[in-house]
Amino acid sequence: MGACLMDLIQNILNVIVPPLMIISLFIVYPLYLIYKLLHFIKRLITSENVAGKVVLVTGAASGIGEQICYEYARRRARLVLVDITDDLLGRVVRNVRSFGSPEVISITADVSKEDDCKRFVEEAVKHFHRLDHLVNNAGIARVKLYEEIKSFSDFSYVMDVNFWGGAYATHFAIAHLRKTRGKIIVMASSVGWYPFPRFSFYNASKAAVITFYETLRTEIGNSNIGITIVTPGLVKSALSQTEPAKSALGCIPMASPEQCGKAIVRSACRGDKYVVEPSWVNSLYLLKVLCPDLVESCNRFLFITSNKTAPPINGLHKALVSADHKSD
Structure with a gap:
């Protein structure tokens, strides 16, 4: 009896909730x-x-992470640069100082390890003695x-680093x-909500990042x-310019790391909840929501059928594991 009642309630909600939601949107959305x-x-x-504030950036040795460091340095923040590749950090530290950071330290670490x-x-x-901004860029x-x-073990490290x-x-x-x-x-990615072929585990890791931090925003609001x-x-970036990646990514226009780094720091200082760079990528989200079947068909034709013979990327050099979102 109880199960039947619950089923009846669910059926009623299925009928009345959608139109009520649409009516509410017409009233509330303008406000x-x-x-x-x-x-x-x-x-x-x-x-x-x-x-003078303290900013910690992971994946700081190259790519977007490097450019984020330079933009914070121009704003005279004190910086903590974290990366797995110690040999690349020295150059970034020198550049950060020349860009105006009053103080900078570097730390070699693997973000996939809790310790x-x-x-x-x-x-x-x-x-x-303080921390003001944490930039989780490593990926x-x-x-x-x-x-x-x-072997799925080859791909577990993607989730370990990215999420x-x-x-x-x-x-x-x-x-x-909290004290400051x-x-x-x-650093998530547009592929966290756009189903880009050949990047299935990367896409999944970025989707997890988006959902996790949206939930965390509610919890610590x-x-x-x-x-x-x-x-x-x-x-x-370095990875997107390799021949296998070029084959997988096709002729999609790419933004520069410099442009992306400036947009990220500018939005972070404004307190924006989301940053999409370049901004035209937002239109893909609208397309996915309104026409998901069309997106799926286009992806299959453009990125899978046309690239069926593209050689896969079987591994990444340690320098590419330097957590800078080289596929973004």
């Missing part, structure tokens, strides 16, 4: 747009001055059609960020910690 406009104007006026994440957060706070990609995968790396660092940094009313900037989720399109 919501006004609120968003006023909020945007406020953010433009009250952009944060990060001079490493705890260590670099503790070292940053021990050195500077890697593996490119292969799902049916071509021989768990940010989750670990955030866990150890939250208490310090700081910010978390997390009263602690004055801002969370900015970055979903860039394709960015020109």
Whole structure:
């Protein structure tokens, strides 16, 4: 009897909730747009001055992460640069100083390891006695059609770096960020919501990142910690310029890491909740929501059928594991 009653309630809700939602949107949405406009104007006026503040960036040795460091340095922030590739960090440290950062330290660490994440957060706070911005930029990609995968263990590291790396660092940094009313900037990707072929596990890791930080934003909303989720399109980088990646990515226009880094820091200082760079990528989200079958058909034709003979990327050199979203 109880099960039948619940089924009846669900059937009634199936009928009445959709039209009620549409009616509510017609009433509420204009007011919501006004609120968003006023909020945007406020953010433009009250952009944060990060001079002297402490910013920790993972995946800082190259790509988008490197450019984020330079943009913070131009704004005279003090920087903690974290990367797995120690030999590349020295050059970035020198450049950061020349761009105007008053103080910078570098830490070699693998974000996929919980102990490493705890260590670099503790070292940053021990050195500077505070933490204002945590930039979870570290990430890697593996490119292969799902049916071509021989060993799933080859792809587990993608999730370990892209998802768990940010989750670990955030866990150890939250208490310090709460004291400074700081910010978390997390590098997701437009493929977290757009089903880009040959990147299935990378796409899944980025989708997990988006959902995790949207949930975290709700959980810590009263602690004055801002969370900015970055979903860039394709960015020109070392990995995206390899021949296998070029075959998989086709002729999609790429943004420059410099352009992306500037947009990310600018939006983070404004307190934006989301950053999409370049902004035209937003139109793909609208297309996916309104015409999902069309998106699926186009992807199959453009990226799978035409690239069936494209050689897969079977591995990444340690330098490419330097956590800079080289496929973004």
